[in-house]
Amino acid sequence: MLRGKTALVTGSTSGIGWAVAQAFAQQGMNVMLHGLGDPDANEALRARLEREAEVRVKLHSANLAEPAEAERLVIDTASQLGGIDILVNNAGIQFVAAVEEFPPERWTEIQNVVLNASFRATRAAVPEMRRRGWGRILNIASAHGVVASPFKSAYVAAKHAQVGLTKSVALELAETGITCNAICPGYVRTPLVENQIDAQAKVHGLSRERVVRDVILAAQPTKRFIEVEEVAALAVFLCGDMARSITGAAIAMDGGWTAR
Structure with missing residues (x-):
């Protein structure tokens, strides 16, 4: 039932995002890849995925540290691929420092990329999903969305808030055919x-x-x-029909980390 649907995966030119994008394409979904970095290398990934999976794959280089870019990314996805059925907010950055030494500009950057981009992309994607009566929103959060570690105040705060955003959006959309969940991996x-x-x-x-x-x-x-393929497999399941009753969940995939 996923064949022919369109997915936007932020931060998808490497790591977890790339694995999720590959898994979606293998299910027959059209995919908007997104990432910064070497444009030629990213284009090579796009062309490879389109060729191997025989689906439509586009590429976007929105800088999610700039608030308006997340909305533009969603709009461009819908324009170039004919709509948006699945949104995966995966992009993230990290910086480690004691709280009294944490640079305020790095705090703001992390909140923008992790939390504010998730909100803005979700806000932009929901109207299209409502019109279709179906949608899946996945936030790739973290074990740090549930528990904390020292020297990661900005990341932990952003991931906790991302989990809270997930729950609130899920309740708002509970009767619309749209689900919203967070995957909370440990070290991948x-x-x-x-x-x-x-x-x-x-x-x-x-x-x-x-x-x-x-x-x-x-x-x-x-x-x-945790292997990236494990996260991708869970993402595929959460987009399927058998997961239609799973919404507002923060699903741990952390080797028992948060069970302590």
Whole structure:
């Protein structure tokens, strides 16, 4: 039932977003990829996905740190792909510092990319979904949308608020055929995390294996990374008919982290 639908996945030229975009395309969905970075590399990803999945794939480079860009991204998706059925708010950034040393401009940037872009994109997408009587909104939140860690005040605040946004939107849309849910992963194996392993190994003088187990995954009881394909598979399920009664949920995928 997903074949022929249109999905916008923010932050989808790498990591979780790319895996979700691939999984959607494999289901026969048309996809709007979104990301900054090397335009040629991103275009190569777009062309590859369109060729391999035999669906329509477009690419957008909206800077979600600029508030109005999220709305433009939704409008352009509907214009270029004929509508929008599924919105995945996945884009995110991180900065680590003690609260008294946290640069206010970085705080604002994180709120814009994680929280404000989710609100603005949702606000722009809902009218089209209402007209169709069907829609799926997924916010890729985090275990940090449920629990906190030190030195990540902006990210934790934004992710907690993103989960709150999810619940409120779900209640507003409960009788419309539109669901809104948050996926809350723990540490996922992405290029960003792989780089963190090398940096932590150097700082602590530990092997990569020790860093993974005792530093990166210290809070994750399974002591294994979540794979991006696992998150993507859950996203596909939540968009399907058998998930039509799941709305307003913050679904943990964190190896038991938030079960403590």
